[in-house]
Amino acid sequence: MQFISKLSSYSLLAVFTIGLTGCSTAKYYSHAVVGHLQLTTGLTPIGKVIEQDGTNKELRRQLKLVTELRDFAENKLSLDVGKAYSKYKHLDRSAAVWVVYAAPAFSTELQSWKYPIVGEYQSKGFFKERMAKEYSAKLQSQGFDVYLGEAIAYSTLGWFSDPLLSTFLDDSDEELAEILFHELAHRTYYLKGDTMFNESFATAFAQKSVQLWLKEKGEEKRLEKYQKKLKSRDEFRSLLQETKNKLNLIYKNTNNDSESILHKRKQDAIQSFKAACTAFRKKWNSPDALKSWVDEEVNNAKIAASSVYLLKVPYFNQLWDQANQDPNAYLEMVKALK
Numbered sequence: 001m002q003f004i005s006k007l008s009s010y011s012l013l014a015v016f017t018i019g020l021t022g023c024s025t026a027k028y029y030s031h032a033v034v035g036h037l038q039l040t041t042g043l044t045p046i047g048k049v050i051e052q053d054g055t056n057k058e059l060r061r062q063l064k065l066v067t068e069l070r071d072f073a074e075n076k077l078s079l080d081v082g083k084a085y086s087k088y089k090h091l092d093r094s095a096a097v098w099v100v101y102a103a104p105a106f107s108t109e110l111q112s113w114k115y116p117i118v119g120e121y122q123s124k125g126f127f128k129e130r131m132a133k134e135y136s137a138k139l140q141s142q143g144f145d146v147y148l149g150e151a152i153a154y155s156t157l158g159w160f161s162d163p164l165l166s167t168f169l170d171d172s173d174e175e176l177a178e179i180l181f182h183e184l185a186h187r188t189y190y191l192k193g194d195t196m197f198n199e200s201f202a203t204a205f206a207q208k209s210v211q212l213w214l215k216e217k218g219e220e221k222r223l224e225k226y227q228k229k230l231k232s233r234d235e236f237r238s239l240l241q242e243t244k245n246k247l248n249l250i251y252k253n254t255n256n257d258s259e260s261i262l263h264k265r266k267q268d269a270i271q272s273f274k275a276a277c278t279a280f281r282k283k284w285n286s287p288d289a290l291k292s293w294v295d296e297e298v299n300n301a302k303i304a305a306s307s308v309y310l311l312k313v314p315y316f317n318q319l320w321d322q323a324n325q326d327p328n329a330y331l332e333m334v335k336a337l338k
Contacts (some may be wrong), residue, residue: 028101035127039154043087043163062169062176063088069177069213073184076216078211080188083161085180090166095150097125098132102144105299106251106262108244110304111144122195122308125151145299152184157190174210174226182206189335200312201334208320209312209327227290232284237310239280243273244303244311270298 027240046063049055055063066085102111103124110122117143126132135195152167168179185202207230214223250265277290316334323330 002049003266015141031127031131037095038127039089039163039165040160043089045087046085046164049088059169060172064166065173065176066164066168066180069180072213072216073181073209076327077181077184078188078331079181079184081184082187083185084187085162085164087161088164088166093129094167095128095129095152096154096165096167097151098129099149099151100126100136100139101122101147101149101305102139103304105143105145105300106253106259106266108247108251108300108304108307110301110308111139120193120195123305145301147299147301147305149305153179155183155186157186162187174214174222174229177213178206181209188331191337193198196308196312197337199309201316203309204313204316204320205327205330205334208325208330210319212327231288232280232319233310235280236277236290237313239273239276240303240306241311243269244307247300249302265311274298277337 046067050060050063070081070085073079103109104111112120112122113124114120124135132148136148139146152170154162154165156162162183168176182202182205184196185205189201191197210226211223212279214226246269247266250262250269253262265299274294277293281287281289282296319333320330323333
């Protein structure tokens with residue numbers, strides 16, 4: 001249970017269109033074009049990979065599962081599947097895109113970048129880890145808290161047929177299903193300029209969809225295990241919300257404290273958060289849970305970036321119940337919110 005140690009996806013439009021704004025370097029634009037082509041060319045249809053003699057047994061099983069999940073998404077979830085994730089590509093790296101988030105030292109509001117098609121986007125993506133690290137260092141030198149995350153999927157929000165990348169396939173079947181349903185939710189509906197809405201909606205819908213899929217398959221034990229994991233995620237989400245609220249209260253600085261005092265209060269809040277994460281490990285009987293939160297740096301940017309995916313999930317879960325757990329009715333309700 002890593003909880004946003006890896007991000008689900010990054011949008012083509014937030015990377016590719018930046019070169020059209022006139023506010024980035026030619027170097028970045030060139031790298032974006034090349035990176036996009038590297039991920040979207042040289043693809044092999046899933047069926048062909050399955051039939052190839054050289055395909056290993058586990059990959060063949062996973063690709064058959066993707067075919068099953070695509071059918072379920074289209075026929076049972078009312079998602080716009082098209083030809084998305086029907087072609088496969090192996091990547092010799094851990095991520096499709098490296099994603100940079102930034103927030104001021106005393107704020108949990110993420111830095112935004114403006115793009116001509118998707119509107120404001122609260123992150124900046126790179127196809128090369130080195131470039132992402134260099135940009136992160138630049139932001140840090142300017143006084144920002146920075147979080148560098150890995151996106152395992154690459155989304156074009158329905159503009160093209162998204163590739164099924166090998167980075168999808170490094171976790172359980174339930175995680176694979178959740179990622180696929182999450183990305184197809186983005187493909188089906190995307191609200192321009194509202195990152196938290198889009199990510200929380202896709203996260204909530206994907207989780208509900210995985211449960212429907214497991215129920216239809218009669219996988220009661222797997223369903224119970226997955227629901228237990230979701231309960232743990234909800235506990236973490238509540239802690240994240242509590243910590244973000246605590247930090248926001250500190251940053252209001254009603255006492256006009258000095259920066260050194262604010263910094264100490266900030267670090268005390270973060271250490272308290274880390275201690276709570278460690279306590280969750282014991283409660284869940286999972287010594288490796290929340291590894292990236294316990295063992296790595298936690299700052300405003302990481303807390304805010306994770307909030308984008310998690311904090312509005314309860315709201316979208318309520319909509320699911322209002323739609324009587326009907327995927328088509330639910331999607332229509334979500335679209336009506338714009």
